[in-house]
Amino acid sequence: MSETVCPTPVSLLLAPMQGLCDPVMRDLLTRIGGYDGCVSEFVRITHTVHGRAAWLRHVPELAHANRTPAGTPCAVQLLGSDPDMMAQNACEAVRFGAEHIDLNFGCPAPTVNKHQGGAVLLKEPERIHGIVRSVRQALPAHIVLTAKMRLGYENTDLALDNAAAIAAGGASLLTVHARTKVQGYTPPADWLWLRRIREHVNIPVAANGDVFTLDDYRAIRETSGCTHIMLGRGAVMRPDLARQIRRFEQKQAADAAVFGDEVLQWIRDFVELCVQHEPQGKYAAARLKQWLGMMKHAYPEAQTLFERIRKQSDTDAIRRTLANAVF
Secondary structure (H helix, E strand, C coil): CCCCCCCCCCEEEEEECCCCCCHHHHHHHHHHCCCCEEEEECCCCCCCCCCCCHHHHHHHHHHHCCCCCCEEEEEEEEEECCCHHHHHHHHHHHHCCCCCCEEEECCCCCCHCCCCCCCHHCHHHHHHHHHHHHCCCCCCCCEEEEEEEEEEEECCCCCHHHHHHHHCCCCCCCCEEECCCCCCCCCCHHHHHHHHHHHHHCEEEEECCCCCCHHHHHHHHHHHCCCEEEECHHHCCCHHHHHHHHHHHHCCCCCCCCCHHHHHHHHHHHHHHHHHHHHCCCCHHEEEHHHHHHHHCCCCCHHHHHHHCCCCCHHHHHHHHHHHHHC
């Protein structure tokens, strides 16, 4: 496993959440800290080879030595079903600077699955093996290749077969979201399956699913036996979750941030990062409302703030609201 992916005994990774953990969110969360690595939103691979502009649009970290502004390594995730096109695009991403390719076999989106991408491939372990092997054989030996899967499509019957196919294909780490496609994000995630898979393959397994608090982190580690943990929605709901976990592992005080000056400053910073990313239009307003809608599950005050900006779309008006916010 590359040191850029697992430089410490406990590895904390930020999940590739489509439409949620975009470059701006990756930037903010890795600034807050605690992460050893993150993964981009997926780049859809069909029948073309993407050019430089497309790669940089999806993964701007490529222009900065594959790192977020905070210095956290970022992998490029690919989603597709054609082994040759996946391999060609992986090599193109490397040509433009990628050092780590991740393959998506977990996306549950119906549109993606309809076009033979993401979790639907879990019905065919041999096909998954072919994709992983094709990409691994095409990549230079020093380039890291990892993959992410769910427990299955409709059931878990092929979970071990799929994990073995990914390992045999040449991936060096497998992240497992402990639900099937049909289960979506309905709790609970089945962490016991993570242990079964970890004991079945000869590569490290990263545990993913339902880690929303420090207690969840401790529980998933104990149940799964995994020392690689990927944080998803919990990282967005509770932006300092990785920092709490890191402090806990370092035997330091791991108190969660309260919804006060520090969290408000993260929110203000997020708006400014959104504006830098997309100066025109309503991107900043839409992304902030989406984020507050998720944060309310951890911070009730986020709902209050959401109500204050709910009808606002002008960035300057939102800035004024945030500047005057007190909790």
